[in-house]
Amino acid sequence: MAATKKTGGLAGVTAGQTHLCTVGKEGAGLTYRGYDIYDLADNASFEEVAYLLLHGALPTKAELDAYIITIKANRGLPESLKTVLEMVPGDAHPMDVLRTGVSFLGNVEPEGDFSNQSKVADRLLACLPSMLLYWHRFHTDGVRIDTETDDDSISGHFLHMLHGAAPKELHRKCLDTSLILYAEHEFNASTFAGRVITGTLSDMHSAVAGAIGALRGPLHGGANEAAMELISKFDTPEAAIEGVHGMLERKDLIMGFGHRVYTTSDPRNAVNKRMSKALAEDAGNTTLYPISEAIEKVMWDEKKLFANADFFAASVYHFMGIPTYLFTPIFVCSRITGWAAHIMEQRADNKLIRPAADYIGPDLQKWVPIEDRT
Ligand code: COA
Numbered sequence: 061m062a063a064t065k066k067t068g069g070l071a072g073v074t075a076g077q078t079h080l081c082t083v084g085k086e087g088a089g090l091t092y093r094g095y096d097i098y099d100l101a102d103n104a105s106f107e108e109v110a111y112l113l114l115h116g117a118l119p120t121k122a123e124l125d126a127y128i129i130t131i132k133a134n135r136g137l138p139e140s141l142k143t144v145l146e147m148v149p150g151d152a153h154p155m156d157v158l159r160t161g162v163s164f165l166g167n168v169e170p171e172g173d174f175s176n177q178s179k180v181a182d183r184l185l186a187c188l189p190s191m192l193l194y195w196h197r198f199h200t201d202g203v204r205i206d207t208e209t210d211d212d213s214i215s216g217h218f219l220h221m222l223h224g225a226a227p228k229e230l231h232r233k234c235l236d237t238s239l240i241l242y243a244e245h246e247f248n249a250s251t252f253a254g255r256v257i258t259g260t261l262s263d264m265h266s267a268v269a270g271a272i273g274a275l276r277g278p279l280h281g282g283a284n285e286a287a288m289e290l291i292s293k294f295d296t297p298e299a300a301i302e303g304v305h306g307m308l309e310r311k312d313l314i315m316g317f318g319h320r321v322y323t324t325s326d327p328r329n330a331v332n333k334r335m336s337k338a339l340a341e342d343a344g345n346t347t348l349y350p351i352s353e354a355i356e357k358v359m360w361d362e363k364k365l366f367a368n369a370d371f372f373a374a375s376v377y378h379f380m381g382i383p384t385y386l387f388t389p390i391f392v393c394s395r396i397t398g399w400a401a402h403i404m405e406q407r408a409d410n411k412l413i414r415p416a417a418d419y420i421g422p423d424l425q426k427w428v429p430i431e432d433r434t
Contacts, residue, residue, distance in 0.1 A: 071320060075413075076255070080113065080401050081246040089327040092244050093117075101331045106214055106239040106394070107131065113244055113401040114181050128212050134186030135208050135217065137194060138168050142204070145191060150199030154192060154389045155276040159269050161191035166265025174407060180264045181400035188393045189214060193221035196386065215239060218393065223381065230342055231380045234335045235390075238373060241328040242391050244398030246321075250274035250281070254399045258406040259413040271399045272392055278315060281370075281391040286315030288374035288384045290355070295347065297354035304358045316371030317359050325366045332372035339379035348375050 080093060087096035093112055100109055104118075111119040111127050119127055137145075144164050148157050162184065171180050190207035197205045211217040211226065215236035219227035227235075245251065254271035258264075275281035294300040307314060319326055340349040352375055359365045377387050 069320070075247055075252065078246060078402070078405060080398065080405060081244045083246045084321045084323070089322065089325075090245070097241065097327055098331070101237050101240050104240060106236045106243070109240045109243050110185055110214075110397045113397045114178060114185075114404075130182055131186045131214065132208075132210075132212070134183045135190050137187060137190050137207055138165075140168055141165060141191070142194060145195040146198055148195060153276070154196065154385055155272060155282075155392070157195045158188060158192060158389055158392050159272040159276075161188075161195075162265055162272065163269045166263060166269070171263040171265060177264060177400075177404055177407070181396070181404070184264070184268060184396050184400065185214070185393075188389075188396055189218040189221065192386065192389050192393070193218065197221065197224075214393065218390070219380065222386075227380070230339070234339060234376055235380060237331060237335060238376060238390070239394040241331055241369060241373075242394035244395070244401065248280070249277075250395065251399055251402050255402050255406045256413045258403045259410060261407075261410065264400065264403055267403050268396065268399055271395075275391060275395065276388065281388045281395075283315045283368070284370040284373045284377070284387040284391065285384050287371045288378060288387065290315060291348060291352055291374060294351050297350045300351045300354045301358055304355050305362070308358075308362055314355070314359060314365070316374065317363075317365040317367055319366075319368050322366070322368070326368040328369035329367045329372060332369065332376055333367075336372045336375045336379070339376060343379050345379065348378065 082091045083089070085091075088098045090097040092100060092109065093116070095112065095118075100112075104112075105124075107128055108119060108124055110131075111124065115123075115127075141161065141164055145157065145161065148160060165184075165187070169180075169183070171177065187207075194205055194207055197203050205221055205224075207221060209217050209220045211220050213232065213236060216227060216232045219231055219235060247255075250271040253274040254267040257267040257270045278286050291300075294303055304314060336352065337349055340346070352372060356367045356371065359367070374384075374387065377390065378384070382390070
């Protein structure tokens, strides 16, 4: 048998080209179409970043105003989709709800040829929060919410539907920034899954449904929920230090730490940490932030592992009153921008993605009729 070179998880393998993003290279270590993530987090709105990713350049004021109107006009859900969301059980995982919602939308609003791809992307961006929160509020509060709120921003729309009232500006702004941080990340697992599906010339809904499935796992987007579960286990920083030491001794995986590409830090963490601290002060909560910081310190001191984007995002969402099981779906509401941009980029210069494998199974076997098998 030929000698094989192990490329476990395709680590370090370059699998294509992109105009969209650099990870662990220029600037702070994350750029979208050449813009540093810290410039975007400090100065842009999520809609500006969505426009940048989906339409190729930062919008002018007039373009942004028009884009916000377009997104607002696309928030409504077809009646048939509302019926489907009501039929999905209330205890389903919300990532499964979104996967089903996107898939169903592909039935009632099929993409057809690809000439409308940018409109399909905008439609998904606008209506994913509506799908999620229509299902959530129907099953938790028994209400059929109006998903066409008057909020200009996607972050305001999300929190308004969740809480039934327009959010305070600190919460809206922090969610907006979090959506910017999660929007795009080069060839991460879900984006790559979406590009593989796109490479067969399939439709955008199929590619996005597949990407949602990939993001759902705890090694990818599901880590923010797992991080919240971890932080909530402890009442004091001292208990957290002891608990995490014990977990490391047992070789448990600590969710929200480590990264395939970054080696010493995840640039998104500094922004999330700052927001978590501000929100904790605003909420008068004196435990969650110090507990999170204590865990972060143990992980660095003991394993030289740093908090990734998911770790402090957990407390950020918690302080806004977002239930933990809705954390990963927020990632979807943001990453739809990166996914759709990659789908369009893949189509622009498409080649079927079909790698080879080194065979490590048995040598060629002689066929044995069933009656002769032992
Ligand atoms: N907690 C404890 N140990 C960890 C760890 C974590 N979060 N992340 C990595 N390690 C350890 C591994 O156990 C491994 O140790 P070993 O060499 O003794 O076996 C070593 O660090 C290398 O990790 P590995 O899993 O091979 O790296 P990877 O590049 O395949 O995985 C992640 C990257 C992100 C999947 C991994 O760090 C992880 O599982 N993190 C937790 C989940 C998470 O936060 N995901 C969100 C990513 S943005």
